Amino acid sequence: MIRNNAKVLLEVRGLRAKVAGVEICKGVDLTVRAGEVHAIMGPNGSGKSTFAKALVGHPAYEVSGGSALYEGKDVFAMAPEERARAGLFLGFQYPVEIPGVSNSAFLRLAYNTIQAGRGKDELDPLEFDDFVREKVKLLEMDASFLDRSVNDGFSGGEKKRNEILQMALLEPKLAILDETDSGLDIDALRVVANSVNRLMTPDNAVVLVTHYQRLLNYILPDYVHVMGSGRIIKTGGKELALELESRGYDWVVDEYEKAEATA
Amino acid sequence: MSTAVATRHPYIYALLKGVEPPAGRLAWLNERRALALEYANALAVPTTRDEEWRFTDITPLTKVHFRPAGAAPRLAMQDISHLIAPEATTHLTFVDGVFAPELSANAGLPYGVLVTALTAALNTHAAVIEPHLARLAAFEHEVFAAVNTCHLRDGAFVWIAKNQSCPTPVQLLFVAAQQEVASYPRCLVVVEAGAQCTLIEDYVSLGETVHFTNAVTEIAVGGNARVRHVKLQREARTAFHIANCAVALANDANYISNTITLGARISRQNVNVLQQGDGVQVRMDGLALVSGRQLADTHTLMDHARPAGRCEQLHKCIVAGAAHAVFNGKIIVRPGAQLTNSAQESRNLLLSPRAQVDTKPQLEIFADDVKCSHGATVGQLDQEQVFYLKSRGLGEARARNLLTYAFGAEVIDRIPVPSLVEQLERAALEETQAEG
Numbered sequence: 001m002i003r004n005n006a007k008v009l010l011e012v013r014g015l016r017a018k019v020a021g022v023e024i025c026k027g028v029d030l031t032v033r034a035g036e037v038h039a040i041m042g043p044n045g046s047g048k049s050t051f052a053k054a055l056v057g058h059p060a061y062e063v064s065g066g067s068a069l070y071e072g073k074d075v076f077a078m079a080p081e082e083r084a085r086a087g088l089f090l091g092f093q094y095p096v097e098i099p100g101v102s103n104s105a106f107l108r109l110a111y112n113t114i115q116a117g118r119g120k121d122e123l124d125p126l127e128f129d130d131f132v133r134e135k136v137k138l139l140e141m142d143a144s145f146l147d148r149s150v151n152d153g154f155s156g157g158e159k160k161r162n163e164i165l166q167m168a169l170l171e172p173k174l175a176i177l178d179e180t181d182s183g184l185d186i187d188a189l190r191v192v193a194n195s196v197n198r199l200m201t202p203d204n205a206v207v208l209v210t211h212y213q214r215l216l217n218y219i220l221p222d223y224v225h226v227m228g229s230g231r232i233i234k235t236g237g238k239e240l241a242l243e244l245e246s247r248g249y250d251w252v253v254d255e256y257e258k259a260e261a262t263a
Numbered sequence: 264m265s266t267a268v269a270t271r272h273p274y275i276y277a278l279l280k281g282v283e284p285p286a287g288r289l290a291w292l293n294e295r296r297a298l299a300l301e302y303a304n305a306l307a308v309p310t311t312r313d314e315e316w317r318f319t320d321i322t323p324l325t326k327v328h329f330r331p332a333g334a335a336p337r338l339a340m341q342d343i344s345h346l347i348a349p350e351a352t353t354h355l356t357f358v359d360g361v362f363a364p365e366l367s368a369n370a371g372l373p374y375g376v377l378v379t380a381l382t383a384a385l386n387t388h389a390a391v392i393e394p395h396l397a398r399l400a401a402f403e404h405e406v407f408a409a410v411n412t413c414h415l416r417d418g419a420f421v422w423i424a425k426n427q428s429c430p431t432p433v434q435l436l437f438v439a440a441q442q443e444v445a446s447y448p449r450c451l452v453v454v455e456a457g458a459q460c461t462l463i464e465d466y467v468s469l470g471e472t473v474h475f476t477n478a479v480t481e482i483a484v485g486g487n488a489r490v491r492h493v494k495l496q497r498e499a500r501t502a503f504h505i506a507n508c509a510v511a512l513a514n515d516a517n518y519i520s521n522t523i524t525l526g527a528r529i530s531r532q533n534v535n536v537l538q539q540g541d542g543v544q545v546r547m548d549g550l551a552l553v554s555g556r557q558l559a560d561t562h563t564l565m566d567h568a569r570p571a572g573r574c575e576q577l578h579k580c581i582v583a584g585a586a587h588a589v590f591n592g593k594i595i596v597r598p599g600a601q602l603t604n605s606a607q608e609s610r611n612l613l614l615s616p617r618a619q620v621d622t623k624p625q626l627e628i629f630a631d632d633v634k635c636s637h638g639a640t641v642g643q644l645d646q647e648q649v650f651y652l653k654s655r656g657l658g659e660a661r662a663r664n665l666l667t668y669a670f671g672a673e674v675i676d677r678i679p680v681p682s683l684v685e686q687l688e689r690a691a692l693e694e695t696q697a698e699g
Contacts, residue, residue, distance in 0.1 A: 056654055079659075084654055092651070098651070099673075100672055101665060106655075106665075109661075113661075114655075166655065170655070
């Protein structure tokens with residue numbers, strides 16, 4: 001929902017980021033206000049994932065220029081855990097498996113850490129168990145997920161649901177979902193999308209990083225951005241996603257290059 | 264392996280001071296102790312030039328002049344009660360190797376179950392003891408086992424008669440109390456055919472004393488019998504601990520062990536499991552969690568001398584600071600031991616750039632229809648895992664601790680005594696947090 005007077009959650013200007021010494025993001029600009037849903041689309045290698053990971057502070061992604069303010073604070077001056085406690089969340093494209101750490105213990109630890117950061121009460125194991133089981137039901141997950149090790153032996157779809165479960169527990173202000181739709185069958189996609197929609201409030205925002213328009217049938221974006229060679233090269237409304245679906249990305253790139261050439 | 268030399272090593276000479284000539288009433292025991300004395304005198308103190316000791320330099324041990332315990336100090340129950348697992352309603356306590364009846368509880372056991380000091384049973388149960396004592400644990404090549412056997416006088420004796428079962432875990436607690444004392448703990452466990460027992464062998468120190476524990480444990484598992492063996496070594500980080508454990512398995516015996524090493528400046532344990540019967544089932548799990556300047560060396564031998572044995576082994580080391588862990592896992596499949604299925608895994612976590620691990624699988628296979636495997640990994644914490652936890656709000660130290668703890672918990676969780684699992688998990692958590 002676009003409201004002109006809504007609070008700015010994220011303001012990125014000219015962001016440059018490198019992976020293994022190679023610059024992938026070459027000046028990304030993006031402003032996200034409370035209540036908005038943004039979709040970032042674009043071909044493989046255009047820098048979508050790099051942008052997402054640089055924002056949450058993955059050590060393999062080196063920020064080499066530009067700025068990012070989250071609620072007015074310099075994101076890059078904060079440690080990754082501080083960003084998480086401040087309400088920034090990344091739903092990973094490939095969530096890592098952690099054998100030996102039970103999912104329920106991990107979820108409770110994460111929940112209580114975030115709660116403590118917000119000055120709210122922590123939950124003991126019994127209270128948390130009731131709380132998490134409700135959320136698990138909403139995601140139509142089997143309760144046995146909680147007893148298994150974090151993502152250990154989970155299918156691709158199970159891992160993605162586990163990411164959304166974490167989002168539901170941690171209630172971030174700004175959630176970036178990195179290709180959460182890939183690997184999901186149509187039923188799972190609907191469940192995940194419904195959960196994300198339910199979590200939307202006028203005070204938070206979601207950035208969907210995706211290849212496919214399919215997800216956007218279920219989560220309606222206010223803005224659709226196209227990324228190409230490390231920049232956002234076009235921004236439009238939800239109809240842009242449909243156009244990209246039918247025409248591909250090449251025309252956007254051509255248009256952008258022509259505009260650049262004349263500028 | 265130590266090599267025989269003609270002259271007595273001055274260090275061994277010192278350790279043998281105070282050994283009484285074997286002049287007991289039991290001729291067979293006198294003979295064995297006399298033989299041990301011969302070997303103790305002939306064997307050299309191992310050095311890093313010996314293949315079996317090449318990673319473990321025990322020079323610091325030979326520089327301390329340890330004296331025999333003599334009279335052990337009297338301890339009160341409150342000094343040690345926190346060390347006794349609540350499940351272990353039957354327990355024997357030894358202070359500096361000397362049996363402390365006032366700190367032990369071994370009454371009211373069912374018929375066919377005996378847990379007592381070895382001295383008390385030597386005469387009454389000689390027929391049970393004689394085939395095993397100082398026979399299972401060979402001392403011909405192990406100078407420390409030989410020295411222990413020379414000192415053999417006191418010890419723990421656990422006997423479960425045929426088809427009987429000890430309803431609760433039996434804890435054998437060895438407390439080191441005095442400075443610069445050498446103690447010689449000795450355990451003999453005989454579990455007859457069809458019988459069952461859970462054993463906790465536990466080594467602790469009171470205070471940060473420099474002491475030397477030289478232990479020998481012998482376990483005979485009868486046909487179709489079941490033994491669960493937990494060994495905890497949680498002595499002071501100033502201590503020296505050398506232990507030889509020998510296990511003999513009859514037909515279809517089932518032996519499951521969990522060996523946890525947390526303490527000692529230098530520790531070395533040799534665990535030799537001998538499959539004497541067909542179709543045995545073995546599971547051996549080990550965890551060494553060391554930091555500072557500790558050295559923890561574990562040598563295991565699974566000797567499949569008979570067919571159709573199964574063995575699964577998992578050994579893990581978590582090494583922090585400038586500590587050093589050694590694992591040597593030998594599997595022998597003797598000629599004719601067909602249908603053996605033996606699998607060994609060594610997993611190691613290095614938490615600092617100065618931490619060191621040496622891991623060596625050693626397979627010697629002389630039969631053709633067998634399945635044997637081994638694998639070893641040495642690594643640091645996975646940076647993707649650390650970041651994943653941080654991205655959910657956990658601080659760097661917290662994330663690293665959780666992952667380190669999870670690595671060790673896999674072994675600790677398999678211990679069949681819940682209070683020990685809880686206690687050790689707490690200890691592991693504290694240890695990993697101290698390193699964080």
